[in-house]
Amino acid sequence: MSLPAATAESRVVITGASSGIGAALGESFARRGYSLILIARREDRLTELADRLRSRYLVDVDVIACDLADAAAREELLDQLKVRETSIICLNAGFATYGRIAELDAAREREQVALNVVAVHDFVVGLLPKMIFRGSGAILITGSTAGNQPSPNNSTYAASKAFANTLAESLHAELAGTGVSCTLLAPGPVRTEFGQVADLGAIEEHLPDFAWVSAEQAAEAALRGLAAGRRRIVPGVIAKVQDVGGRLTPRSILSPILRRVYGDMR
Numbered sequence: 176m177s178l179p180a181a182t183a184e185s186r187v188v189i190t191g192a193s194s195g196i197g198a199a200l201g202e203s204f205a206r207r208g209y210s211l212i213l214i215a216r217r218e219d220r221l222t223e224l225a226d227r228l229r230s231r232y233l234v235d236v237d238v239i240a241c242d243l244a245d246a247a248a249r250e251e252l253l254d255q256l257k258v259r260e261t262s263i264i265c266l267n268a269g270f271a272t273y274g275r276i277a278e279l280d281a282a283r284e285r286e287q288v289a290l291n292v293v294a295v296h297d298f299v300v301g302l303l304p305k306m307i308f309r310g311s312g313a314i315l316i317t318g319s320t321a322g323n324q325p326s327p328n329n330s331t332y333a334a335s336k337a338f339a340n341t342l343a344e345s346l347h348a349e350l351a352g353t354g355v356s357c358t359l360l361a362p363g364p365v366r367t368e369f370g371q372v373a374d375l376g377a378i379e380e381h382l383p384d385f386a387w388v389s390a391e392q393a394a395e396a397a398l399r400g401l402a403a404g405r406r407r408i409v410p411g412v413i414a415k416v417q418d419v420g421g422r423l424t425p426r427s428i429l430s431p432i433l434r435r436v437y438g439d440m441r
């Protein structure tokens with residue numbers, strides 16, 4: 176399976192494109208000649224990225240500022256996207272919170288589920304039928320290695336990424352033979368604004384340098400995997416170990432270890 180061809184009319188949609196992995200995905204696609212629709216809330220960041228990609232790679236880039244956690248805004252956005260040609264969709268916007276769920280702000284926890292789960296699902300059910308009818312397209316869903324394992328003090332996030340991981344891998348199998356592919360990007364630690372948004376504090380400092388990959392490395396791995404029609408992409412050696420460990424280690428062993436790790440580090 177190869178990626179749908181890059182044409183000026185047919186766009187790559189990237190959510191969470193104003194920073195981190197999403198911005199790097201924008202750069203990676205533009206470098207290969209793809210025209211883009213960049214989505215996030217911070218319009219100034221999106222506009223700055225769009226200007227740079229247009230002048231450097233001579234591609235068309237549209238910017239849409241949208242709060243994807245807001246159901247009405249999401250519906251309006253999807254109505255706009257449904258009447259456009261979208262060949263590749265990268266569902267990447269997301270954030271985490273850290274702390275005991277009962278002590279965290281309930282509204283922020285709900286916002287996390289709305290963005291990491293409901294918005295991803297809305298995009299899939301809204302945009303996939305047209306891709307299947309056309310017989311071509313590709314979907315990239317950014318889950319996480321955190322979605323493979325129980326993560327105390329990171330419960331809403333881990334559960335939301337379990338949804339993303341399972342949705343992506345289910346679709347990968349379900350879509351076989353339709354001309355449309357679905358690939359999971361399940362990163363471990365990536366240097367972005369993610370830790371700052373989640374208020375992870377010292378947790379990140381406990382991770383050695385070699386555990387990290389850059390947003391650019393994650394994005395390039397994602398594009399190579401997407402082009403190859405892969406089911407799951409885990410960028411970086413340490414993340415691959417975490418990925419396998421999180422999936423195969425019995426919960427009775429893993430849970431107490433992770434309780435210590437996530438509980439003591441901040």
Ligand SMILES: NC(=O)c1ccc[n+]([C@@H]2O[C@H](COP(=O)([O-])OP(=O)(O)OC[C@H]3O[C@@H](n4cnc5c(N)ncnc54)[C@H](OP(=O)(O)O)[C@@H]3O)[C@@H](O)[C@H]2O)c1
Nearest residue numbers: 191193194195196215216217243268269364365367368369
């Ligand atoms: N970094 C890691 O270690 C890591 C590991 C595994 C998985 N991931 C996943 O990778 C994805 C990208 O994260 P990142 O690491 O690149 O973090 P990031 O730099 O914080 O980027 C998050 C992106 O999501 C957007 N976003 C947040 N809330 C939004 C909302 N309500 N509506 C629309 N857009 C929203 C942000 O844009 P605005 O603030 O401008 O809206 C930003 O563009 C996330 O799904 C994350 O869970 C990250």
